[in-house]
Amino acid sequence: MEIYDIGIIGGGPGGYSTALYYAGQGKTVVLFEKDEIGGTCLNRGCIPTKAFLHVAEIYSQINCAEKLGINIEGVNIDFEKVFQYKTSVVEKLRKGLELTLKNAGIKVVKGLANITSKKEIQCADIEYQCKEIIIATGSKPKEIKGLEYDNEFILSSDDILNITKLPKDILIVGSGAIGIEWARILSAFGVETTIVELADRLCPIADWEVSKRIERIFKTKKIKIYTSTFVEKIENKTVFLSNGEALNPQCILVAIGRETVMPENTNGIKVIGDASAEIMLAHYAVSQAKELALELPFNKNVVPSVIYGNPEIAWVGEVSKSKEDDEKYDKSMILVSALGKAHCDNNTEGFIKILSQNGKIKGASIVSAEGSALIQQIAIAIDNDLSVTDLKKVCFAHPTYSEGIMESIMRL
Numbered sequence: 001m002e003i004y005d006i007g008i009i010g011g012g013p014g015g016y017s018t019a020l021y022y023a024g025q026g027k028t029v030v031l032f033e034k035d036e037i038g039g040t041c042l043n044r045g046c047i048p049t050k051a052f053l054h055v056a057e058i059y060s061q062i063n064c065a066e067k068l069g070i071n072i073e074g075v076n077i078d079f080e081k082v083f084q085y086k087t088s089v090v091e092k093l094r095k096g097l098e099l100t101l102k103n104a105g106i107k108v109v110k111g112l113a114n115i116t117s118k119k120e121i122q123c124a125d126i127e128y129q130c131k132e133i134i135i136a137t138g139s140k141p142k143e144i145k146g147l148e149y150d151n152e153f154i155l156s157s158d159d160i161l162n163i164t165k166l167p168k169d170i171l172i173v174g175s176g177a178i179g180i181e182w183a184r185i186l187s188a189f190g191v192e193t194t195i196v197e198l199a200d201r202l203c204p205i206a207d208w209e210v211s212k213r214i215e216r217i218f219k220t221k222k223i224k225i226y227t228s229t230f231v232e233k234i235e236n237k238t239v240f241l242s243n244g245e246a247l248n249p250q251c252i253l254v255a256i257g258r259e260t261v262m263p264e265n266t267n268g269i270k271v272i273g274d275a276s277a278e279i280m281l282a283h284y285a286v287s288q289a290k291e292l293a294l295e296l297p298f299n300k301n302v303v304p305s306v307i308y309g310n311p312e313i314a315w316v317g318e319v320s321k322s323k324e325d326d327e328k329y330d331k332s333m334i335l336v337s338a339l340g341k342a343h344c345d346n347n348t349e350g351f352i353k354i355l356s357q358n359g360k361i362k363g364a365s366i367v368s369a370e371g372s373a374l375i376q377q378i379a380i381a382i383d384n385d386l387s388v389t390d391l392k393k394v395c396f397a398h399p400t401y402s403e404g405i406m407e408s409i410m411r412l
């Protein structure tokens, strides 16, 4: 039997961050991982998709280079190499993380861990006694009847990361962050892309004007959109939609959300990350880890969401679900095309929308280059209860996309 202060099951961002924070405080930590260190985020989620997106964006930009005075001929995609690039990014980061854990003195045990009692974990016939156990076992792609994954025609977000050849066309079911990002990647690579969304607008968790803008951007990219529509059935690889249409895509990516993975005997044991079924984002898991190990509580209403690609889509705090909903707030919106930097970069698509009440910022939704960085400014302002007047006093650098935040604030 081995004895530790802390035993953590799951080596994703929730688990490894908790391990590092506890180890930093001098605790002895054992971390169990049945698959690869880094979890979904590093191996099957955030990182590999963003590596693909990066290549897709460069490819799209090269295709517009002529407008900027760069003549490039014979541009094409070698998808096998793109695949290798994605794999190399993941492997490099995983090796770095493994080394960080080792240097922090954390014992990493590879294998399926089972909780045998409130203070005992078993893995590969060895018992580990831990003063405290933390579950960070993450989540997996949700599966629904009629759209069961066969890993060939009907793909999960895990499966699509393993394709080494691009399909001619694809049907994406679901328009959350995963569906939108893959639509961007695949359409940029020339795959004919169709999205089916059950709600009446794309990305229904976002602000209504963000949804409208994504639809507009997708139309310019020739991505076909069906909203208020669902897959009724699939027969011999023909997909029958609820609107009566039938499609014959080469494959289907099902991106309808994720469900928690939980070991048995969890009674009274702390759960963090995706497994806690709160907000399924890597940075939420990391904040939960800080809260747990370092006693640094965070505001669960101020968790930024980002959808990557060009332009980035980001929001934080309250979002408006309709035009009528907007009326609850003082609303200010500036178009990215009003910014000098956007024109220099040939990146004029998008807007910055800020909602306030009683002189305090309540939320923001951004569709813009650098949206992932911009949204953090608003998150810090809301988190620190800064007033609109406080923000008006801030000096913003020129020329930047941040000036869009300033211009939007100045109109409140």
Ligand SMILES: Cc1cc2nc3c(=O)[nH]c(=O)nc-3n(C[C@H](O)[C@H](O)[C@H](O)COP(=O)(O)OP(=O)(O)OC[C@H]3O[C@@H](n4cnc5c(N)ncnc54)[C@H](O)[C@@H]3O)c2cc1C
Residues within 6 Å of the ligand: 009, 010, 011, 012, 013, 014, 015, 016, 032, 033, 034, 035, 036, 038, 039, 040, 041, 042, 044, 045, 046, 047, 049, 111, 112, 113, 114, 136, 137, 138, 139, 157, 178, 261, 263, 272, 273, 274, 275, 279, 280, 281, 282, 283, 284, 285
């Ligand atoms: C395609 C995709 C893109 C994404 N993009 C983003 C993004 O851009 N930004 C963002 O914030 N989030 C993103 N996410 C979500 C993000 O990946 C998750 O929120 C994050 O990984 C959750 O971290 P976690 O530690 O809770 O769980 P996970 O990362 O899922 O890790 C859990 C780990 O536990 C292990 N495990 C489970 N059971 C056991 C057991 N019994 N014994 C041992 N090990 C076990 C699993 O093998 C896994 O490695 C994305 C997800 C997907 C699928």
